[in-house]
Amino acid sequence: MNETRLVAKQLQQKSEDSRLIKEARRALIDYLGCVLQARKEPKVQEFGRLWQQEGGKVNSLLGLHTTPERAALINGFAAHYLDFDDVQANFRGHPSAVIYSALLAIAPPSSQVRQVLQAFIAGVELAGKLGLALNPDHTVQGWHSTATIGTIAATGALCNLANASVDQTTRALSFATSQASGMSFQNGTDAKPLQAGLAARNAVTAFILSQSRGSFTANEDSLQFWGATLGFNETSFSLLGNDWYQPGQINKPGLWFKVHPFCSAALSGYEAAKMLWNKGVRWSDCVQVVVHYPPNGDRALNQQWPQTGQESKFSIEFIIWQVLKFGDVKDADFTARFVDSQFKIDVAKIVRKHDLATTSVTKRPTLVETVTRRGIVKQLVVMPLGSPNRPLSSEKLQEKLLMVLPKEKVAALVDLIVKKEAVLQEIYWLIQ
Amino acid sequence: MNETRLVAKQLQQKSEDSRLIKEARRALIDYLGCVLQARKEPKVQEFGRLWQQEGGKVNSLLGLHTTPERAALINGFAAHYLDFDDVQANFRGHPSAVIYSALLAIAPPSSQVRQVLQAFIAGVELAGKLGLALNPDHTVQGWHSTATIGTIAATGALCNLANASVDQTTRALSFATSQASGMSFQNGTDAKPLQAGLAARNAVTAFILSQSRGSFTANEDSLQFWGATLGFNETSFSLLGNDWYQPGQINKPGLWFKVHPFCSAALSGYEAAKMLWNKGVRWSDCVQVVVHYPPNGDRALNQQWPQTGQESKFSIEFIIWQVLKFGDVKDADFTARFVDSQFKIDVAKIVRKHDLATTSVTKRPTLVETVTRRGIVKQLVVMPLGSPNRPLSSEKLQEKLLMVLPKEKVAALVDLIVKKEAVLQEIYWLIQ
Incomplete structure (x- = not known):
């Protein structure tokens, strides 16, 4: 079995580890804070209007209706616009901005929040594992991990959420590699958050294609071949499918959360x-x-x-x-x-x-x-506040939300995210 | 002035050279033949249905209404599905599948065919010039030029068609580099024509963003930096803005047209x-x-x-x-x-x-x-039939169309493409 199929198989796992789920919850709280902070910004509003679609059905986080790809694009741009969002060190990129943005563009409002958290954990796992295989060379070369690895990781998360088969997931990952692009020379411009949005959009495209009854084909060993195109040899990818969730990339090296909107x-x-x-x-x-x-x-x-x-x-x-x-x-x-x-x-x-x-x-x-x-x-x-070894307290983590929502709403939101049976629609009601 | 701005400036030119326009016409005839041949294929039909959008306004060449990005995606997939479409040697890719697909997704039906031809010439020029700078190393490395360079070239063509300013074009090119992806390991799968469609789609995204009154920013020296990320040094890009249309990449090295649907x-x-x-x-x-x-x-x-x-x-x-x-x-x-x-x-x-x-x-x-x-x-x-040095006769070139349309319609289509005042809508009426 090739490494891509092994990864596809691992992506079927829904982690029940409470430590991983706890961190995914913290990431969702932080992610929503970043989006809500950003939605006041004129450029974010203009960006959303640009991609709003008359007759579109999918609701982006900004409350605009459009196609699923555009919703992911809007979500990702907004989430990363202030560069206020979380980071994972092996990935060397921003997991929530890409993965949650894609998930919320595809997941029906009736989806359980818990399933979205599990899909996020799977996406971060893949991002971290790919990062381990490619970094630091990949980022030093000038690639923007959030955009390149992010596209593939978010696609994996979408497949996890949808209970896609190993075959579907293998193809989805391949369609994702075809679109894995984005470079760090865009740092300091709107094209940087754009690239996070594009990664989420491209994941949605890859996922939709893989779910089609058209059975569109793609190279089944895509991760290895993608690595080769980037100049990596086979061994870089030889352990991608190993040791998933042991202990889990979301906890080790873990996520960084920011208290100020800079890199x-x-x-x-x-x-x-x-x-x-x-x-x-x-x-x-x-x-x-x-x-x-x-x-x-x-x-x-x-x-x-x-x-x-x-x-x-x-x-x-x-x-x-x-x-x-x-x-x-x-x-x-x-x-x-x-x-x-x-x-x-x-x-x-x-x-x-x-x-x-x-x-x-x-x-x-x-x-x-x-x-x-x-x-x-x-x-x-060496280890600043907000890094995995000096994590933000729950109170500190909620500050972004408290700056844009009344205290009661923040409390209700945090409650929802913790509640086992909560569904996405309940979150949307609170933030609109 | 950086090289990207010089390119943006060159992209403002509308070539009036009758030899270049003649070749753009031949490419359009061949392109339409490829799309019409492909639209009988079940996978092409399924692909179109997948991206059709209820309430969408833009008409793809398959006659489906959707968003401009999805129309470009459908057009590009269909045009390249049989691998029956034209090739340019410096580009090492398929110009029409990407550039015409993007142009026809954006151009209003009232657009003059002649303006579309001029925009195509500009796109092929950029594709050939970028190919000269990057190839053969770029393709040998495993990149699929149609998808990578194609995204940037099609974006340039869209800017030419829309009479975009140098500033807008510079930004559009930058948004294009952020999305320039696609690899040749997908050869032999549906992901290859998909990559042509994605390139057309990504060009449309880049163009829409650059035209927004939101003035979204991006690195202004993008071509050079993109090259650096791919491992090329500055000199590779130092002549991109020189000698445009002298004699014109569409004529030298020129286009290859195929009589059978293989590479x-x-x-x-x-x-x-x-x-x-x-x-x-x-x-x-x-x-x-x-x-x-x-x-x-x-x-x-x-x-x-x-x-x-x-x-x-x-x-x-x-x-x-x-x-x-x-x-x-x-x-x-x-x-x-x-x-x-x-x-x-x-x-x-x-x-x-x-x-x-x-x-x-x-x-x-x-x-x-x-x-x-x-x-x-x-x-x-050394120089097979269909190569620029042994071009197909007009009769041979029209064979793809004759296999799917009655003789009179083919004659009317060819007439329209030659006529100076013809508009796109007239073409659409004939092929629907």
Whole structure:
């Protein structure tokens, strides 16, 4: 049996492990918070209107009716628009934005929330396993894992939800590889959240095709061949079908959740800057700031001189500058049309170095070294708040929802997500 | 100005060169022939029904109403389903299946045919120029040019048709690179024509986004960065914006048109086998058949042991065996569910060698060497019938149409395509 079929077989499992389901619930709460935060944004509203379909039947999370592919596209764009959404380290991408977006575009409103959670767990498992096979080379090459691996992972999740046969799932995965695209040079533009939406859309296309009674054919060993096209050899994929849910990619290395809407690769540097501020370091004292990473540790942070708020999400320079100047970041700055003009002068003082040792994927070492007139003050952060080893508390996790929904509704939403028999429609009623 | 903007600027040109327009007309006649041949096929009908949209407004070539993206998907799948459609050598892909499919999904029925032809010429120009920059490495790596480069080229064509600004076109190209995917391991399955359809669909998505008043942003130097992600350096892309229409990729290296529905990489071998048959060589006389190619000259022919008719489109072994056994290929065999069981025994006699010298893209040298009991008989073909240097006559070109439409309708269709003021609606009336 080829590896793709082994994966298809694993994708039939519905995990009953309460630890995995708990984390899938946390991801759903965070995902809904990200979408609801983003739906106030003019570009998200315009994006939704653009793909709304007269006579369309499927309800996107923004409350617009359209086709299933377009609903997935809208959901994914909205969920990833603020770059506020969760991350998985082996995947090196954003699981919820792609997987939940596809699932909610396909799942009938009568679907049990629990089945959606189980499908999500399956999707994250596949994302993490593919990430293990391909990363870091895949992302270093310039591919955007959320979009490439995300398409395949979300397709697997859809097959799990629909109880697709091994044959159907094998074909669905193949149709997904045909569409697995997206590159990180789009970081800092609307094309980045677009790529998350496209991944969700492409998963829906792959799934619809695989379910058709037309029995459309596709290469059955697609994962291996896809890897070969990307330059990987067979052994990279030889263990994809092994050790599923032992202990489960959603728990190990686990999910990262964000408290601010910027790239997760900046989290350690942000926290280090906050600690330096608390030690009394101020921007005005700094002659130079050196940010130390392992090689490629800052690859996603491709904006050294951001011009827009959106670009500044991928700029460790902007984040550290904000913290050392004002004591913290201001979330609104990350959606502003322009970056503060003072920053454009000050940024010259910040340099990056790549002299830390590479470590495990659950760690993100960043050392911020401030050269002040009174000497050098340094701070190293390895596991920032929100990383799997320092998870957010339930209260902290609900903050995104609390900023856009009344307290009672948030409580009701969290209750629903925990309840075994709850169905999706109940969630939709609460958030519309 | 970056290379992508230079390309966007070139894409504004509407060629008035009558030689280029003549070839675009020939391509449109051939394209319509391919779609009409394919629409009788059960899988094409099922594919169309799958994406038909209740309440949808845009008419696909199969006469189904749906969204513009789905219309492009249906058109592209149908046009490429039989692998009977045209090819351009620098592109190493099928221009009409992707570009015309996208254009006809977006162009209002009141559009002048002439403007569609001009947009097609622009799309082929971009496809050929990108092919020059990336091939042969891109296809040798396993990418399916029709799908990858095709997405970008079709997007350029849509921008030309819509008189999009340089800014809009630059963004559209960037949204296209985000979706440029598809691999040749799908050769021999329904996922191959699917990839042509997906490329057309993705071009439509890129175009719609670029035209939105939402001004969605994307990296403006996308072509260069896309190339870098694929492993190419800057110089590959440094001449993309130069020498447009001098003389025009649609005329040099020009388009290949097929008389049988199999991969164009098999054309020379097919013709060599026919010449051997005419010289009296018969399969029953052969002890061994050696097919000689330049290195990678048979890369698209990835099916040495085809099991289905669809796979046999990519099998030089099957094609040569048919000719030496029966005097010619039978087109129906390429859509049959199974390959003749005698072939599975006979195929052991055929081997491939890669010992010819690599030559220019307008040539496709194939040497077929038959080892018979009476000695060795060889035949070399370099430029087969249908290649740009031995173009099909107008009569031969119209044969696909004549097989599915009455003579008068074919004559009326050809007249319309030549007429300066004709609009698309007139074509649709004739073919429905």
